[in-house]
Amino acid sequence: MRDQGASVGGRRGAGQARAAVAQMGAFIAERGLKQSRQRNLIVETFYGIGGHVPVERLVAEVRRQEPRVSVATVYRTMKLLAECGLALPRHFGEAQTLYEPAGGRGHHDHLICTACGRIVEFENERIEALQRRVARTHGFEVESHKLELYGRCAGCRGGPGRAVPEPSP
Numbered sequence: 001m002r003d004q005g006a007s008v009g010g011r012r013g014a015g016q017a018r019a020a021v022a023q024m025g026a027f028i029a030e031r032g033l034k035q036s037r038q039r040n041l042i043v044e045t046f047y048g049i050g051g052h053v054p055v056e057r058l059v060a061e062v063r064r065q066e067p068r069v070s071v072a073t074v075y076r077t078m079k080l081l082a083e084c085g086l087a088l089p090r091h092f093g094e095a096q097t098l099y100e101p102a103g104g105r106g107h108h109d110h111l112i113c114t115a116c117g118r119i120v121e122f123e124n125e126r127i128e129a130l131q132r133r134v135a136r137t138h139g140f141e142v143e144s145h146k147l148e149l150y151g152r153c154a155g156c157r158g159g160p161g162r163a164v165p166e167p168s169p
Contacts, residue, residue, distance in 0.1 A: 016101065017047035020086050027084035038062075038069050042077040043086075052090060052098040052119045092119065092148060109147035115156035 021043050025035050045062050046053060055074055062069045078099055081087035087099045092112045098119075109127070111120040127147065135142045 014048075017044040020047055020081070020101075023086060024081060024084055028080060033080075038066060038073055039077050039080075041066055041069070042074055043081065046078070046081070046087065046099065047101055050101065052092075052100050054096050054098050056096075058099075092150075109149070111149050111151070111153075113153040113156055114150050115152045118153050118155075120153075 021040050024039070024043055028035060028039075042058065042062055045065070046058055049058065049061060055071075055078060058078070059069070059071050059074045062074060078087060078089075082089050082099070086102055088102045090098045090100060090110075092098065092110065107128070108121045108123050111122065112118075131145060131147075132142065
């Protein structure tokens with residue numbers, strides 16, 4: 001599991017960032033747009049943060065390295081990243097749009113704390129299998145889906161932060 005504060009560290013994160021810069025460079029060249037040092041910095045910073053990133057946080061992080069980067073440039077770059085499949089815009093409840101890196105990751109779902117905003121990613125094959133079975137029963141072929149569970153985390157409830165074991169089938 002990863003929460004929104006987790007970061008992609010080390011060489012792996014840097015490698016993903018370089019690959020994303022190259023993929024976005026090809027994408028914008030196809031559209032006749034120009035590659036820029038600022039766009040590259042935004043992509044590298046986004047992949048360095050990891051998790052679920054609001055644009056405002058990304059702007060602050062980018063401006064630590066390059067104070068002249070505009071908010072509009074960050075928004076446009078994130079839109080390009082989403083269009084080329086490198087970032088996924090997420091809308092959890094009525095909150096602002098958050099972006100998460102899309103490359104090299106499998107499907108996952110989210111637990112969202114309605115009190116503090118913490119986001120925890122999780123994977124559960126039993127849930128996925130049940131969703132496929134329900135869709136089949138109703139004659140659906142699933143093209144995509146998302147599962148978001150809203151509630152209060154253990155910290156906000158004042159309880160222990162340990163996970164409750166899943167019940168047996």
